[in-house]
Amino acid sequence: MKLVKIVLLIVHLGILSLLAGTILNAYISPKSFPYFNFLSLGFPFLMISNVLLIIFWVFSFKKRAIVFIIITVFFLTPIRRWINYSSNTEAKEKIINVITFNNKNNDYGKARIESFLDSKNADVIMLQEAGYGNNNEPKLNHYEHQIHGSIVSFYTNHKVLKQGDIDFLSNGEAKYLDVEIEGEKIRFINIYLEPFQLHKSMVKPSSSIEVNEVKAKGLVRRFIPVFKIHSEQVDILKEFIQQSPYPVILGGDFNSVPNSYEYYTINSLLNDAFLEGGSGNGTSFHDYKFPIRIDYLFTSKEIICQKYSIDRTEKMSDHYPVLAEFSFKN
Numbered sequence: 001m002k003l004v005k006i007v008l009l010i011v012h013l014g015i016l017s018l019l020a021g022t023i024l025n026a027y028i029s030p031k032s033f034p035y036f037n038f039l040s041l042g043f044p045f046l047m048i049s050n051v052l053l054i055i056f057w058v059f060s061f062k063k064r065a066i067v068f069i070i071i072t073v074f075f076l077t078p079i080r081r082w083i084n085y086s087s088n089t090e091a092k093e094k095i096i097n098v099i100t101f102n103n104k105n106n107d108y109g110k111a112r113i114e115s116f117l118d119s120k121n122a123d124v125i126m127l128q129e130a131g132y133g134n135n136n137e138p139k140l141n142h143y144e145h146q147i148h149g150s151i152v153s154f155y156t157n158h159k160v161l162k163q164g165d166i167d168f169l170s171n172g173e174a175k176y177l178d179v180e181i182e183g184e185k186i187r188f189i190n191i192y193l194e195p196f197q198l199h200k201s202m203v204k205p206s207s208s209i210e211v212n213e214v215k216a217k218g219l220v221r222r223f224i225p226v227f228k229i230h231s232e233q234v235d236i237l238k239e240f241i242q243q244s245p246y247p248v249i250l251g252g253d254f255n256s257v258p259n260s261y262e263y264y265t266i267n268s269l270l271n272d273a274f275l276e277g278g279s280g281n282g283t284s285f286h287d288y289k290f291p292i293r294i295d296y297l298f299t300s301k302e303i304i305c306q307k308y309s310i311d312r313t314e315k316m317s318d319h320y321p322v323l324a325e326f327s328f329k330n
Contacts, residue, residue, distance in 0.1 A: 005060070005062075008056065009064070012053045015046055015050050015053070016071060018039055019039075019043070019047065019050065019075060021039045022036065022040050022078065022259040024036045025039075025259060026261075029261060030224075030230065030231045030261055031228050031232070034223075034228060037223075037260050037261055039259075040256075040257050040261075040263075043078065043082070044082055047075065051072070053068070054068045054072065077275075078258070081258030081263070081275065081293070082258055082281075082293060083280065084274055084280065084282060085279065094182060094327050095325045096123050096181055096184075096186070096249075096326040096327065097120070097121070097123045097124075097323070097325055098123060098126070098251065098323070098326060099117065099122045099126065099322065099323050099324075100126045100127075100128075100190070100251030100252055100253075100296075100297055100322045101125070101127055101295075101317070101320075101321040102128040102129050102295060103127050103128075103129060103130060103138065103317045103319075105130075105136060106131065106136060106138065108315060108316050108317050109316065112314070113138050114140060116316060117138060117140055120323065121142065122323070123156060123158060123181055124155070124179060124188055125143070125153075125155040125156070126152065126153070126188065126190040126251045127152060127153040127154075127155075128151060128152050128190070128191075128252055129192065130148060130149075130152060131148065131153070132151060133151070137153050138153075142157070143156060143157055145158075147160075147163055149165065149173050149175045152173050152175050152190040152192055152252065153190075154188065156179055158179045158181045159179065160177060161179065161180055161185065162176075162177075163177045163178070164176055166189070166236065166240050168233055170194050170229050170233075171195060172191070172192050172193045172194045172195075174191040174233075174236075174240075174252075176240075178246060184328060185246045186248070186249055187245070187246040187248045187249075188251070189241070189248060189249070189250040190250075190252050191237065191251075191252035191254070192252055193230050193233050193253065193254050193262065194229040195255055196255060197222075226255075227261070230261070231261055231265075234261070234266060235265065237250075237265075238265055238268075241266075244300075247300035247302045247303050247328075248270060248298075248300045249298070249299050249303060249326065250270060250296075250299070251322070252295070252296065253294060253295055253319065254294050254296055255294055256294060257292060257293060258282075266296075267298070270298035270299055270300060270301075271298060272296065272297075272298055273308050274296070274305075276304060277305035277306055277307045278308035278309070278310075282310070284310055284319055284320050286312075286315070286318065287318040294319075295320075303327070303329070304328070304329055305324055305326055306326065307323075307325040308322070308323075308324045308325075309322075309323050310322055310323075
Protein backbone atom coordinates (compact mmCIF):
# COMPACT_ATOMS: atom_id res chain seq x y z
CA MET A 1 0.00 0.00 0.00
CA LYS A 2 2.89 2.35 0.74
CA LEU A 3 4.24 1.86 -2.80
CA VAL A 4 0.80 2.63 -4.25
CA LYS A 5 0.63 5.88 -2.29
CA ILE A 6 4.09 6.89 -3.50
CA VAL A 7 3.05 6.25 -7.11
CA LEU A 8 -0.19 8.20 -6.61
CA LEU A 9 1.73 11.08 -5.04
CA ILE A 10 4.02 11.26 -8.07
CA VAL A 11 0.99 11.09 -10.38
CA HIS A 12 -0.75 13.83 -8.40
CA LEU A 13 2.27 16.11 -8.57
CA GLY A 14 2.43 15.47 -12.31
CA ILE A 15 -1.24 16.42 -12.73
CA LEU A 16 -0.73 19.66 -10.80
CA SER A 17 2.27 20.46 -12.99
CA LEU A 18 0.13 19.99 -16.11
CA LEU A 19 -2.62 22.17 -14.62
CA ALA A 20 -0.02 24.85 -13.93
CA GLY A 21 1.01 24.56 -17.57
CA THR A 22 -2.45 25.73 -18.67
CA ILE A 23 -1.84 29.04 -16.88
CA LEU A 24 1.29 29.59 -18.99
CA ASN A 25 -1.03 30.05 -21.98
CA ALA A 26 -1.56 33.57 -20.66
CA TYR A 27 2.08 34.35 -21.40
CA ILE A 28 3.39 32.00 -24.10
CA SER A 29 2.07 32.14 -27.65
CA PRO A 30 1.53 28.90 -29.59
CA LYS A 31 3.84 30.38 -32.20
CA SER A 32 6.64 29.94 -29.66
CA PHE A 33 5.47 26.77 -27.93
CA PRO A 34 2.11 25.27 -28.96
CA TYR A 35 2.01 22.38 -26.50
CA PHE A 36 0.65 24.35 -23.53
CA ASN A 37 -2.51 24.88 -25.61
CA PHE A 38 -3.00 21.10 -25.68
CA LEU A 39 -3.17 21.17 -21.89
CA SER A 40 -6.12 23.56 -22.01
CA LEU A 41 -8.07 20.88 -23.94
CA GLY A 42 -7.49 18.43 -21.11
CA PHE A 43 -8.17 20.84 -18.24
CA PRO A 44 -11.53 19.27 -17.16
CA PHE A 45 -10.04 15.79 -17.00
CA LEU A 46 -6.91 16.96 -15.20
CA MET A 47 -9.01 18.80 -12.63
CA ILE A 48 -11.33 15.85 -12.10
CA SER A 49 -8.29 13.61 -11.55
CA ASN A 50 -6.89 16.16 -9.09
CA VAL A 51 -10.15 16.23 -7.10
CA LEU A 52 -10.40 12.43 -7.01
CA LEU A 53 -6.86 12.16 -5.69
CA ILE A 54 -7.58 14.80 -3.04
CA ILE A 55 -10.56 12.72 -1.90
CA PHE A 56 -8.26 9.71 -1.72
CA TRP A 57 -5.76 11.62 0.46
CA VAL A 58 -8.56 12.90 2.71
CA PHE A 59 -9.85 9.37 3.34
CA SER A 60 -6.27 8.17 3.80
CA PHE A 61 -5.95 10.76 6.60
CA LYS A 62 -2.90 12.29 4.97
CA LYS A 63 -1.92 15.87 5.82
CA ARG A 64 -0.84 16.33 2.21
CA ALA A 65 -4.56 16.56 1.38
CA ILE A 66 -4.58 20.02 2.96
CA VAL A 67 -1.67 21.11 0.78
CA PHE A 68 -3.37 19.86 -2.37
CA ILE A 69 -6.63 21.57 -1.41
CA ILE A 70 -4.82 24.88 -0.90
CA ILE A 71 -3.12 24.53 -4.29
CA THR A 72 -6.48 23.78 -5.94
CA VAL A 73 -7.92 27.01 -4.54
CA PHE A 74 -5.63 28.90 -6.92
CA PHE A 75 -7.46 27.21 -9.80
CA LEU A 76 -10.95 28.38 -8.80
CA THR A 77 -11.14 31.01 -11.55
CA PRO A 78 -9.95 28.58 -14.26
CA ILE A 79 -12.57 26.11 -12.98
CA ARG A 80 -15.27 28.79 -13.17
CA ARG A 81 -14.53 29.29 -16.85
CA TRP A 82 -15.94 25.79 -17.36
CA ILE A 83 -18.45 25.51 -14.51
CA ASN A 84 -19.52 28.75 -12.87
CA TYR A 85 -20.91 28.69 -9.35
CA SER A 86 -21.67 32.41 -8.92
CA SER A 87 -23.30 35.05 -11.08
CA ASN A 88 -24.30 38.71 -11.13
CA THR A 89 -27.73 39.34 -9.55
CA GLU A 90 -27.73 43.14 -9.65
CA ALA A 91 -30.80 44.25 -11.64
CA LYS A 92 -30.63 47.10 -14.14
CA GLU A 93 -33.36 48.85 -16.09
CA LYS A 94 -31.61 49.23 -19.46
CA ILE A 95 -31.03 45.75 -20.83
CA ILE A 96 -29.39 44.79 -24.14
CA ASN A 97 -30.24 41.27 -25.32
CA VAL A 98 -27.62 39.48 -27.41
CA ILE A 99 -27.43 36.03 -29.00
CA THR A 100 -24.37 34.31 -30.45
CA PHE A 101 -24.89 31.00 -32.22
CA ASN A 102 -23.00 28.76 -34.63
CA ASN A 103 -25.88 27.41 -36.69
CA LYS A 104 -23.69 25.05 -38.78
CA ASN A 105 -24.98 26.23 -42.16
CA ASN A 106 -28.54 25.27 -41.12
CA ASP A 107 -27.69 21.56 -41.41
CA TYR A 108 -30.17 20.73 -38.63
CA GLY A 109 -33.06 22.61 -40.25
CA LYS A 110 -33.23 26.23 -41.36
CA ALA A 111 -36.90 26.81 -40.47
CA ARG A 112 -36.34 25.74 -36.84
CA ILE A 113 -33.43 28.15 -36.49
CA GLU A 114 -35.34 31.03 -38.05
CA SER A 115 -38.34 30.43 -35.79
CA PHE A 116 -36.15 30.22 -32.69
CA LEU A 117 -34.18 33.39 -33.42
CA ASP A 118 -37.23 35.42 -34.44
CA SER A 119 -38.99 34.44 -31.21
CA LYS A 120 -36.18 35.73 -28.98
CA ASN A 121 -36.49 39.38 -30.09
CA ALA A 122 -32.81 40.04 -29.31
CA ASP A 123 -31.28 43.46 -29.89
CA VAL A 124 -28.35 41.92 -31.78
CA ILE A 125 -27.88 38.40 -33.11
CA MET A 126 -24.45 37.13 -34.18
CA LEU A 127 -24.29 33.91 -36.18
CA GLN A 128 -21.29 31.85 -37.24
CA GLU A 129 -21.23 29.33 -40.07
CA ALA A 130 -24.37 31.19 -41.02
CA GLY A 131 -24.44 30.16 -44.65
CA TYR A 132 -20.92 30.37 -46.03
CA GLY A 133 -21.92 33.27 -48.27
CA ASN A 134 -24.11 31.04 -50.45
CA ASN A 135 -27.37 32.86 -49.69
CA ASN A 136 -28.36 30.12 -47.26
CA GLU A 137 -28.24 32.40 -44.20
CA PRO A 138 -31.34 32.44 -41.99
CA LYS A 139 -33.86 35.08 -43.08
CA LEU A 140 -35.45 36.61 -40.00
CA ASN A 141 -38.77 38.39 -40.46
CA HIS A 142 -38.42 40.70 -37.46
CA TYR A 143 -35.03 42.23 -38.30
CA GLU A 144 -34.50 45.24 -40.54
CA HIS A 145 -30.71 44.95 -40.81
CA GLN A 146 -29.37 41.54 -41.88
CA ILE A 147 -25.68 41.75 -42.66
CA HIS A 148 -23.83 38.72 -43.99
CA GLY A 149 -20.18 37.86 -44.48
CA SER A 150 -18.83 34.65 -45.92
CA ILE A 151 -19.08 32.91 -42.51
CA VAL A 152 -20.59 35.30 -39.93
CA SER A 153 -23.82 37.33 -39.90
CA PHE A 154 -25.41 40.15 -37.88
CA TYR A 155 -29.09 40.90 -37.28
CA THR A 156 -30.48 44.00 -35.57
CA ASN A 157 -33.30 46.53 -35.70
CA HIS A 158 -31.25 49.29 -34.13
CA LYS A 159 -29.47 52.13 -35.88
CA VAL A 160 -26.31 50.90 -37.62
CA LEU A 161 -23.53 53.49 -37.51
CA LYS A 162 -20.80 51.57 -39.29
CA GLN A 163 -19.87 48.07 -40.35
CA GLY A 164 -16.78 46.42 -41.70
CA ASP A 165 -14.38 43.49 -41.81
CA ILE A 166 -11.40 42.74 -39.62
CA ASP A 167 -8.56 41.46 -41.79
CA PHE A 168 -8.13 37.85 -40.74
CA LEU A 169 -5.81 35.12 -41.91
CA SER A 170 -6.67 31.82 -43.52
CA ASN A 171 -10.21 30.37 -43.09
CA GLY A 172 -11.54 32.42 -40.18
CA GLU A 173 -13.66 35.56 -40.37
CA ALA A 174 -14.37 38.57 -38.18
CA LYS A 175 -16.78 41.45 -38.79
CA TYR A 176 -17.78 44.42 -36.68
CA LEU A 177 -21.00 46.39 -36.41
CA ASP A 178 -21.32 49.75 -34.63
CA VAL A 179 -24.86 50.06 -33.28
CA GLU A 180 -26.70 52.72 -31.29
CA ILE A 181 -29.10 51.25 -28.74
CA GLU A 182 -31.14 53.67 -26.62
CA GLY A 183 -28.46 56.33 -26.93
CA GLU A 184 -25.57 53.95 -26.21
CA LYS A 185 -23.04 53.33 -28.98
CA ILE A 186 -21.58 49.83 -28.96
CA ARG A 187 -19.17 48.03 -31.25
CA PHE A 188 -20.24 44.42 -31.77
CA ILE A 189 -17.57 42.04 -33.05
CA ASN A 190 -18.54 38.66 -34.48
CA ILE A 191 -15.73 36.14 -34.91
CA TYR A 192 -15.09 32.67 -36.20
CA LEU A 193 -11.55 31.51 -35.59
CA GLU A 194 -9.77 29.01 -37.84
CA PRO A 195 -11.58 25.63 -37.60
CA PHE A 196 -9.83 22.34 -36.87
CA GLN A 197 -12.12 20.52 -39.31
CA LEU A 198 -12.38 17.49 -37.08
CA HIS A 199 -14.67 14.51 -37.45
CA LYS A 200 -15.87 12.22 -34.69
CA SER A 201 -13.89 9.33 -36.11
CA MET A 202 -10.67 11.29 -35.56
CA VAL A 203 -11.15 11.54 -31.78
CA LYS A 204 -13.12 8.36 -31.05
CA PRO A 205 -10.89 5.89 -29.16
CA SER A 206 -10.26 2.52 -30.71
CA SER A 207 -9.65 -0.86 -29.08
CA SER A 208 -6.34 -0.95 -30.93
CA ILE A 209 -3.37 0.78 -29.29
CA GLU A 210 -1.70 1.18 -32.69
CA VAL A 211 -4.77 2.88 -34.17
CA ASN A 212 -5.04 5.24 -31.18
CA GLU A 213 -1.37 6.12 -31.55
CA VAL A 214 -1.86 6.97 -35.22
CA LYS A 215 -4.93 9.07 -34.35
CA ALA A 216 -3.05 10.93 -31.61
CA LYS A 217 -0.18 11.80 -33.95
CA GLY A 218 -2.66 12.90 -36.59
CA LEU A 219 -4.41 15.20 -34.11
CA VAL A 220 -1.12 16.78 -33.06
CA ARG A 221 -0.22 17.45 -36.70
CA ARG A 222 -3.65 19.00 -37.25
CA PHE A 223 -3.83 21.05 -34.05
CA ILE A 224 -0.43 22.72 -34.00
CA PRO A 225 -0.80 24.70 -37.27
CA VAL A 226 -4.30 25.82 -36.22
CA PHE A 227 -3.05 26.94 -32.79
CA LYS A 228 -0.46 29.10 -34.54
CA ILE A 229 -3.07 30.61 -36.87
CA HIS A 230 -5.32 31.30 -33.87
CA SER A 231 -2.53 33.14 -32.12
CA GLU A 232 -2.15 35.47 -35.09
CA GLN A 233 -5.91 35.96 -35.39
CA VAL A 234 -6.42 36.89 -31.73
CA ASP A 235 -3.41 39.20 -31.83
CA ILE A 236 -5.11 41.02 -34.73
CA LEU A 237 -8.35 41.11 -32.73
CA LYS A 238 -6.60 42.44 -29.65
CA GLU A 239 -5.17 45.39 -31.56
CA PHE A 240 -8.54 46.07 -33.20
CA ILE A 241 -10.34 46.03 -29.84
CA GLN A 242 -7.82 48.44 -28.35
CA GLN A 243 -8.56 50.92 -31.15
CA SER A 244 -12.36 50.75 -30.77
CA PRO A 245 -14.05 54.14 -30.29
CA TYR A 246 -16.93 52.48 -28.40
CA PRO A 247 -17.39 49.82 -25.71
CA VAL A 248 -17.20 46.34 -27.22
CA ILE A 249 -19.37 43.25 -27.10
CA LEU A 250 -17.50 40.41 -28.77
CA GLY A 251 -19.13 37.09 -29.53
CA GLY A 252 -18.51 34.06 -31.62
CA ASP A 253 -17.02 30.65 -32.09
CA PHE A 254 -13.41 30.66 -30.91
CA ASN A 255 -12.77 27.00 -31.73
CA SER A 256 -10.78 27.26 -28.49
CA VAL A 257 -11.50 26.24 -24.92
CA PRO A 258 -11.10 28.28 -21.72
CA ASN A 259 -7.54 28.59 -20.37
CA SER A 260 -6.17 28.57 -23.90
CA TYR A 261 -3.91 31.28 -25.35
CA GLU A 262 -6.84 32.52 -27.43
CA TYR A 263 -9.04 32.88 -24.35
CA TYR A 264 -6.38 34.58 -22.23
CA THR A 265 -5.53 37.06 -25.00
CA ILE A 266 -9.11 38.32 -25.32
CA ASN A 267 -9.81 38.08 -21.60
CA SER A 268 -6.84 40.37 -20.94
CA LEU A 269 -8.93 43.17 -22.51
CA LEU A 270 -12.54 42.10 -22.07
CA ASN A 271 -14.66 40.46 -19.39
CA ASP A 272 -16.00 36.94 -19.89
CA ALA A 273 -19.79 37.32 -19.71
CA PHE A 274 -20.19 33.75 -18.45
CA LEU A 275 -18.18 34.56 -15.33
CA GLU A 276 -20.35 37.61 -14.63
CA GLY A 277 -23.84 36.40 -15.44
CA GLY A 278 -23.71 32.65 -15.97
CA SER A 279 -24.02 29.64 -13.71
CA GLY A 280 -23.63 25.91 -14.07
CA ASN A 281 -21.99 24.15 -16.99
CA GLY A 282 -20.64 26.42 -19.75
CA THR A 283 -20.44 23.69 -22.41
CA SER A 284 -21.72 25.01 -25.74
CA PHE A 285 -20.55 22.33 -28.21
CA HIS A 286 -22.26 18.98 -27.82
CA ASP A 287 -21.12 16.86 -30.74
CA TYR A 288 -18.49 14.99 -28.71
CA LYS A 289 -19.08 13.15 -25.46
CA PHE A 290 -16.94 15.42 -23.29
CA PRO A 291 -17.33 19.04 -22.14
CA ILE A 292 -16.29 21.67 -24.68
CA ARG A 293 -16.90 25.39 -24.27
CA ILE A 294 -15.87 27.21 -27.44
CA ASP A 295 -18.65 29.81 -27.88
CA TYR A 296 -18.20 33.06 -25.96
CA LEU A 297 -19.44 36.54 -25.23
CA PHE A 298 -16.92 39.10 -23.95
CA THR A 299 -17.53 42.73 -23.04
CA SER A 300 -15.67 45.92 -22.26
CA LYS A 301 -15.39 46.87 -18.60
CA GLU A 302 -18.19 49.45 -18.95
CA ILE A 303 -20.72 46.73 -19.75
CA ILE A 304 -22.13 44.32 -17.17
CA CYS A 305 -23.61 40.91 -17.96
CA GLN A 306 -26.85 40.55 -16.00
CA LYS A 307 -27.78 37.12 -17.30
CA TYR A 308 -26.00 34.47 -19.37
CA SER A 309 -27.58 31.23 -20.49
CA ILE A 310 -27.07 28.41 -22.97
CA ASP A 311 -30.28 27.17 -24.58
CA ARG A 312 -30.15 23.38 -24.61
CA THR A 313 -33.88 22.81 -25.12
CA GLU A 314 -33.32 21.41 -28.61
CA LYS A 315 -30.45 20.62 -30.95
CA MET A 316 -30.49 23.05 -33.88
CA SER A 317 -26.78 22.67 -34.58
CA ASP A 318 -23.72 20.94 -33.12
CA HIS A 319 -23.49 24.11 -30.98
CA TYR A 320 -26.04 25.50 -28.53
CA PRO A 321 -27.15 29.16 -28.74
CA VAL A 322 -25.68 31.49 -26.12
CA LEU A 323 -28.02 34.21 -24.84
CA ALA A 324 -27.10 37.13 -22.60
CA GLU A 325 -28.51 40.32 -21.14
CA PHE A 326 -26.20 43.32 -20.72
CA SER A 327 -26.40 46.74 -19.14
CA PHE A 328 -24.04 49.69 -18.78
CA LYS A 329 -22.40 50.56 -15.49
CA ASN A 330 -23.79 53.70 -13.86
